[in-house]
Amino acid sequence: MRVFAGLLAVAVLAGCANSGTGVVPPTTVDQVDLQRYQGTWYELARLPMFFQRNCAQSEARYDLQDDSRVEVTNRCRTLEGEWQEAKGQAVPQLAGKTDKLWVRFDNWFSRLLPGVAKGEYWVLYLDDDYQTALVGHPNRDYLWLLARTPHVAPALLDKLLEVARGQGYDTDALIWRTPDDKLPPP
Template structure:
């Protein structure tokens, strides 16, 4: 039941934030994302609060390029109780041939019942050298993820990501930071 409510909540939240914006005040995205280089595992370092991740203390995303050019998405979240929750979906370019702004739609009963209604914005706002870090957000700045290829980042990298997010107009005082591995429940590492 808990998983059902989380899926429904995620679908409704994403539906509410799916607005591809031409607003000049919207965050700026990177010019181009090489999806082959972007695929792989990303570790969430911090995020703005959101309903569908309310129980997460550590999250990671696994992306893989599909033969049709879209991206398979597998998000995993470790709860404070030490249980993994997963959500699968697909990311597709909002504009054919442009890969900086994607739609993400998760596979659940809501997306099956109402196809296209539950897609959410996934805007790549910043990419670090060699695709080592990334900032991902949405046009209305309600959602933001600071991502890294490594589970832990150093202070300099953290400061750089915070600065980039602030330059884009995000409220970084509300960020929820990843719980360090040392603070995790036993048996979850």
């Protein structure tokens, strides 16, 4: 348990390390209409992360609640074709500003350390029709290229990659959605 607590402390301190270093955070969109943002988004690509290590295809469903919280359901399809699911909620980091959200999933870690177990969800790009989005973390360790459909035209993909690179994200490290024909039927 001491080792776990020590590792957790190091992780929290590392997350704070960007504070005051002069690193300019990425730019977000001005405002997100959460009513229009809700629904299903498919992950086209992402930067590697521990909790998605077994995901071949991922999707997220966002449902706006009456109290302005957003219910989040993330689904992940593994290379074996099995679905895994995580539920959580998102809330604005600042009241009235919807470009930067706190997301917390209902799991053992968030129940153990509720103040620490929330992630930053910054909307970096969103097209006018709410069909493609780029979401990242301010430290640039996490990034998702999202769309309303599992596949998009090459020009849209190029646009998302251009914005991500312009914001300082490492697009060479992206993990791409596994094609349907490479997975067993659901």
